Amino acid sequence: MSQVQLPEVSAVAGAAKRILHNIQTDPEFSAFRAASLEYSSDWQCFTGFPVVDRWTLELDAAPLFEEGMRALALKAAVFEATGDDQAAEVAIAVPVDEMTHAMLAQAQLFARIVARTGVGIIHQTDQEHTDYRSGGYTHACYRTAWGEPPAR
Structure with a gap:
């Protein structure tokens, strides 16, 4: 993991809410969502969904x-605040990571959305951290932005 100091939780939460809003209000977001959900029939993650x-x-x-x-x-x-793609690979749960793969598989559509919104999307399989834990940095950022994550 990167040695860069992670940004304050409140700063990450505020930026994440802004970033998410900008992506969700893009004119191609509904097509992106539909395409990502269609990809779900190809999911074969046997380590995450049982949880x-x-x-x-x-x-x-x-x-x-x-x-x-x-x-x-x-x-x-986190990437916006640090400019460090390794630091930005914060821990996420395996089922959520699997969904991000479905999203990233919609490469052309997602590339147009992030280009219009100016977002730096970070995901590199050999750098990812799927060791999400309640009480950790990701949990604190999530909770500050959107409240307690779903129990499932």
């Missing part, structure tokens, strides 16, 4: 999309 109590693709895909967007917004906020 979601009574996992069903029909019920959990849309909430995981929201959590994936929030995770990418938090990463982008």
Whole structure:
């Protein structure tokens, strides 16, 4: 992990909310969401979904999309504050990480959205941290931005 000092939780939370809002209000966001959720039939993560109590693709895909967007917004906020892509790879839960892969698979559509919004989307598989823990840095940033994360 990077040795860069992580930004204050409140600064990350505020930036993440702004970033998420800008992405969600982009004219192509609904198409991006639909394409990302369509990709869910290809998910084959056997390490993360069992941790979601009574996992069903029909019920959990849309909430995981929201959590994936929030995770990418938090990463982008840390990157915006530090300029360090390794520091921006904050810990996220495996099911949420799997959803971010579905989002990033919509490369052309997502590239246009982030170009218009000026967001630096961070995700590099060999740098990712899927060791999310309640009470950690990501949890604190999330809770400050959007309240307590869903228990599932």
